[in-house]
Amino acid sequence: GRELGKMSEKELLKQRKDMAMIFQHFNLLMQKNVVDNVSFPLLIQGIKKKDARKRAKELLGIVGLEEKASAYPAQLSGGQKQRVAVAGIIAMKPKCIVLDEPTAMLDPSGRKEVMDTIKKLNNEDRITIILITHYMDEAVEADRVVVVDNGRIKMDDTPENVFSRVDEI
Numbered sequence: 709g710r711e712l713g714k715m716s717e718k719e720l721l722k723q724r725k726d727m728a729m730i731f732q733h734f735n736l737l738m739q740k741n742v743v744d745n746v747s748f749p750l751l752i753q754g755i756k757k758k759d760a761r762k763r764a765k766e767l768l769g770i771v772g773l774e775e776k777a778s779a780y781p782a783q784l785s786g787g788q789k790q791r792v793a794v795a796g797i798i799a800m801k802p803k804c805i806v807l808d809e810p811t812a813m814l815d816p817s818g819r820k821e822v823m824d825t826i827k828k829l830n831n832e833d834r835i836t837i838i839l840i841t842h843y844m845d846e847a848v849e850a851d852r853v854v855v856v857d858n859g860r861i862k863m864d865d866t867p868e869n870v871f872s873r874v875d876e877i
Contacts, residue, residue, distance in 0.1 A: 728802040732812040734789040736781040742768065743777040746795045753800070767795040771825050787818025791825050798829065804836040805829070811843065819843075844871070 712720060736745050746764035751757065768774045771791040781789055790810055797805060807826065811819040823846060829835045839846060847853050853870040855863040855877065863870050863877075871877065 726803040727806065728797040728800055728804070729806045729808065730790070730793050730797055730810050732809040734781065734786075734793050736789060736792060738781050740780075741777070742773065742779050742781070742784070742792050745781070745792055746799060749796050749799045763799065764795070767799055768792075770798065770828075771795045772821070785818055786814045787821035790814065790818070790822045794822070794825055794829070798833075798835070802835065804838065806838045806840070808840045809842065810839075811841070811846065819846075823849075 710723065712723065715723060737748065740748070743761055743764045746767055747757070747760040750760035750763055755763070765774060765777055768777055771794055773788060773791055773795070776784065776788060776792075781792070784792065794805075794810075810826075811822050814822065826837055826839065827849070830837045839850065841847055848867045848871060850867055853863070853865065853867045854861055855870060863873065
């Protein structure tokens, strides 16, 4: 309900505290283990290391990776790395997460792991999810689909209505 492009720098900075973004590349610190990667945003916020690590372990439970807490990114599958990135993002307690093709580099099982985690965040934690994807099987599960072509919105409706317009898609 708020247009970000019309906000002042100060308003935009405040609004961004409620938002987070995850890209198709995992952006994990390769020299840090999983729990330290998830703890990192909490430490930046000034949370004590002991408390940050405790919260990070809880977050790893949310994304189904508690058993990987001491593993390093190189020891994880693509889907597991992306779920570590998700855990680090939800540590910041955003109201909205923008995911820019988070499953593009993943195999089918990794895609399923990540999409299940995203659905859980939306359904159980009530986090708004904006998913940018080229996969129609992911888009069809959304509440709303916005089709963008050359930077312009071409369609904005329910998946059923958008995907019934086959000739336009």
